[in-house]
Structure formats: C-alpha cells, structure tokens
Amino acid sequence: MAQDNDAPLLPRWGYTKLGRRKIPAWKPALALGLVTDGVASLLAAFLTTSDPFNALAFFVFLVFLWAPLTMLWWVALVDRKTVRGATRDPEKSIESTWYSGAAEGVFHDLMIIMGLGAVATTWWKPSFDTSWFFLGACVVMMLDFSLRYAILRARS
Amino acid sequence: MENRVREYRNSREWSQQHLADTLGVSRQTILSIEKGKYDPSLPLAFQMASVFECMIEDLFLPEL
Numbered sequence: 001m002a003q004d005n006d007a008p009l010l011p012r013w014g015y016t017k018l019g020r021r022k023i024p025a026w027k028p029a030l031a032l033g034l035v036t037d038g039v040a041s042l043l044a045a046f047l048t049t050s051d052p053f054n055a056l057a058f059f060v061f062l063v064f065l066w067a068p069l070t071m072l073w074w075v076a077l078v079d080r081k082t083v084r085g086a087t088r089d090p091e092k093s094i095e096s097t098w099y100s101g102a103a104e105g106v107f108h109d110l111m112i113i114m115g116l117g118a119v120a121t122t123w124w125k126p127s128f129d130t131s132w133f134f135l136g137a138c139v140v141m142m143l144d145f146s147l148r149y150a151i152l153r154a155r156s
Numbered sequence: 157m158e159n160r161v162r163e164y165r166n167s168r169e170w171s172q173q174h175l176a177d178t179l180g181v182s183r184q185t186i187l188s189i190e191k192g193k194y195d196p197s198l199p200l201a202f203q204m205a206s207v208f209e210c211m212i213e214d215l216f217l218p219e220l
Contacts, residue, residue, distance in 0.1 A: 088180030092200045094188045156188045 010084040017079035025078040032077075033070030040065055094156060102148035109144055158217040162190040164208045179203055 013026040045058035080086055087093055165175050165186075172190075176183040179200065188194035196204065205212040 093181040094185040
C-alpha cells in the first residue's frame, strides 16, 4: 500500500483486526502459536505410539509445528490493510487472476487423477500407509499449483 | 482488449508504481494492462477512468 510522507509508518507485520487497540499482530500470533503448538505436540506424543508418552514425537512436533501454526494465527488475526507495503486491493490485481487460474487447474487435475485412481483401484488393491498417500497428494497439489502459477505469470 | 492506459499515464508523467499505488493494485497489474495481457475487472476499469478523469470507453477500446 502506498503511504503518504506524513502518514505514520505501518508495522512490518501489521496490526490485529480485532479490538479497538492497535496491537502488533505478531504478538498474539506468536503466543497463540506457541500454545496450540504445545497442545498439538502433546496430542501427537500421546497418539503416535502405544507408549504413555513419546518424548521424541513431542519435540519433533514442537519444533516443526511452531512456525506454520504461528503463521496461520497471524493470517487469521492480521488486518492486511495495516501491513507495510501490502497491496490495498489484491483481489483486483493480476496476481489474484493467476492464483484463481492455478487453483482451477489443480482442481481439474485432481478430478482427473482421483477419477483414474478410482478406476485403477477397482482391480489393483494397493497396500500403503494412508498418511503417506495424503502427504503425497498434498505435495503433488502444491507442485502442480506452483507450476501452473509460474506458467500463468510467465505468459503475462 | 486494446487500451490507452500508457498514453494517459505518460501524459500525467506518472510512473507505473504511482498509478498502481493510487489504484491499490500491484505494479505488475499496470504493466500487464498496458501490454494488453490483462483485462481489468469492471470496478478497476471504472476506477482507472475516474483517476484519469475520462470515460471508460476513452481508456479501453473493444477489438471489433
């Protein structure tokens, strides 16, 4: 967003959209990220093994979930108009069109892949871990989206 | 769709970034519109006409 010379400098990570006070969004996001990280890691530690408590699982989840959970909270809490340098109306920008186009392409790809998969598994009964299947599907969708977005961007 | 956005912008000696900031969109959006690679939404087209103080049909020319 463009800022006038007289306008106060906006914080790098913006303010929260809740409440009347101007609270830097990173502060509650960090706190809530840590809390939800702790809860999720405890759950993971109890649920991943038959042991009463798996300390390794707890620390692995604690380390790797903290950043994505904090970012999710930040996305949920921040008033994007208060983020320094952010475009005021991103929906009107061409990047929004690229995003929509890429998402539409991924949806159609997914329909084809799932349809073919449904036909194939009529005869072929694979035995693999379903968590790996979903993880693989997520990675394929992200790569597909990135590729389609890059192509649309290059064409513009 | 053809357009005269670059012409109008140059007549006011505005940079692409200035126009983008005024409209609240990214500079890439202005670049793509000027190159004719992106047709803006109707609200954005009206906003551009308002910024340039002209009619929308003065700014965007339909390909017949």
